[in-house]
Amino acid sequence: xxxxxxxxxxxxxxxxxxxxxxxxxxxxxxxxxxxxxxxxxxxxxxxxxxxxxxxxxxxxxxxxxxxxxxxxxxxxxxxxxxxxxxxxxxxxxxxxxxxxxxxxxxxxxxxxxxxxxxxxxxxxxxxxxxxxxxxxxxxxxxxxxxxx
Amino acid sequence: xxxxxxxxxxxxxxxxxxxxxxxxxxxxxxxxxxxxxxxxxxxxxxxxxxxxxxxxxxxxxxxxxxxxxxxxxxxxxxxxxxxxxxxxxxxxxxxxxxxxxxxxxxxxxxxxxxxxxxxxxxxxxxxxxxxxxxxxxxxxxxxxxxxxxxxxxxxxxxxxxxxxxxxxxxxxxxxxxxxxxxxxxxxxxxxxxxxxxxxxxxxxxxxxxxxxxxxxxxxxxxxxxxxxx
Numbered sequence: 001x002x003x004x005x006x007x008x009x010x011x012x013x014x015x016x017x018x019x020x021x022x023x024x025x026x027x028x029x030x031x032x033x034x035x036x037x038x039x040x041x042x043x044x045x046x047x048x049x050x051x052x053x054x055x056x057x058x059x060x061x062x063x064x065x066x067x068x069x070x071x072x073x074x075x076x077x078x079x080x081x082x083x084x085x086x087x088x089x090x091x092x093x094x095x096x097x098x099x100x101x102x103x104x105x106x107x108x109x110x111x112x113x114x115x116x117x118x119x120x121x122x123x124x125x126x127x128x129x130x131x132x133x134x135x136x137x138x139x140x141x142x143x144x145x146x147x148x
Numbered sequence: 149x150x151x152x153x154x155x156x157x158x159x160x161x162x163x164x165x166x167x168x169x170x171x172x173x174x175x176x177x178x179x180x181x182x183x184x185x186x187x188x189x190x191x192x193x194x195x196x197x198x199x200x201x202x203x204x205x206x207x208x209x210x211x212x213x214x215x216x217x218x219x220x221x222x223x224x225x226x227x228x229x230x231x232x233x234x235x236x237x238x239x240x241x242x243x244x245x246x247x248x249x250x251x252x253x254x255x256x257x258x259x260x261x262x263x264x265x266x267x268x269x270x271x272x273x274x275x276x277x278x279x280x281x282x283x284x285x286x287x288x289x290x291x292x293x294x295x296x297x298x299x300x301x302x303x304x305x306x307x308x309x310x311x312x313x314x315x316x317x318x319x320x321x322x323x324x325x326x327x328x329x330x331x332x333x334x335x336x337x338x339x340x341x342x343x344x345x346x347x348x349x350x351x352x353x354x355x356x357x358x359x360x361x362x363x364x365x366x367x368x369x370x371x372x373x374x375x376x377x
Contacts, residue, residue, distance in 0.1 A: 080210060
């Protein structure tokens with residue numbers, strides 16, 4: 001009986017050790033967006049107020065935006081082939097009347113949305129500007145992207 | 149024996165430490181009219197085990213990536229044997245970007261979690277700004293005195309650059325160009341006719357800049373409600 005307990009305890013200790021090691025190397029398990037854990041300037045999809053008008057900026061490529069961008073979003077990316085002035089002017093005009101902005105690109109690793117957020121913040125328009133945590137993938141998971 | 153197994157398992161996951169980069173931050177300076185910038189990250193496998201790069205992603209679609217050296221396996225991973233060297237070349241399409249541009253390059257090795265690459269590289273590109281305009285936005289509070297404000301335009305090119313035209317997209321904002329030093333420095337005076345209603349204008353400044361993608365600049369003028377304290 002005691003031997004069985006010792007063996008069970010040993011197995012649990014090894015499992016705990018392996019779990020802690022995995023946590024240390026891999027990081028915490030993927031969970032839904034936690035506002036207390038995300039970077040400053042980001043927002044979780046569930047934290048976006050439903051009663052506010054929002055300027056959604058799609059920072060992906062034009063072809064991606066045309067294919068499966070969030071309905072009502074506008075395009076602003078850093079592609080060399082795009083007219084950067086025209087994209088900026090359209091966005092700033094929209095933000096002037098609707099000072100709540102959420103920018104998304106493909107996923108968490110994409111930095112274009114952060115760069116665009118900085119560009120808007122530098123204009124000091126008094127708007128609330130956020131980068132969507134999880135990007136377009138978060139919108140897709142939440143069923144906000146129409147399936148064609 | 150179990151301890152040995154755990155240690156072996158852990159050490160196999162720590163192989164990433166064997167890739168040593170000459171520098172994880174590489175800076176390049178381009179000409180003002182350059183179309184592309186190439187940034188090379190050189191590395192060697194200093195470990196005793198082969199290292200496998202499973203994929204490399206830029207953080208912007210303006211960057212393309214190529215890995216050189218190593219052996220590409222049928223499953224698209226690239227294997228670097230002990231002592232082998234390689235280069236990750238990233239090419240940045242400059243477009244209308246200027247000033248200091250920071251880009252990340254994320255490198256996943258076999259076994260890395262989907263959202264956490266082992267290696268993060270940083271490319272810093274400096275594209276000379278031949279024209280600077282400050283500030284980039286002018287603001288008047290709603291109902292305030294419609295006093296004129298200025299935008300300073302400074303040319304930083306070796307040859308003179310002239311302002312050829314200024315346009316406002318909103319007739320409420322009147323523009324007046326004042327050359328301070330022709331071809332080098334200008335002031336653009338902006339005066340709202342009225343501050344009784346909110347409004348915004350894109351102020352477009354055209355120049356004869358020989359740097360094509362910096363020929364036209366824009367700033368913003370706006371009459372807006374005072375910010376809440």
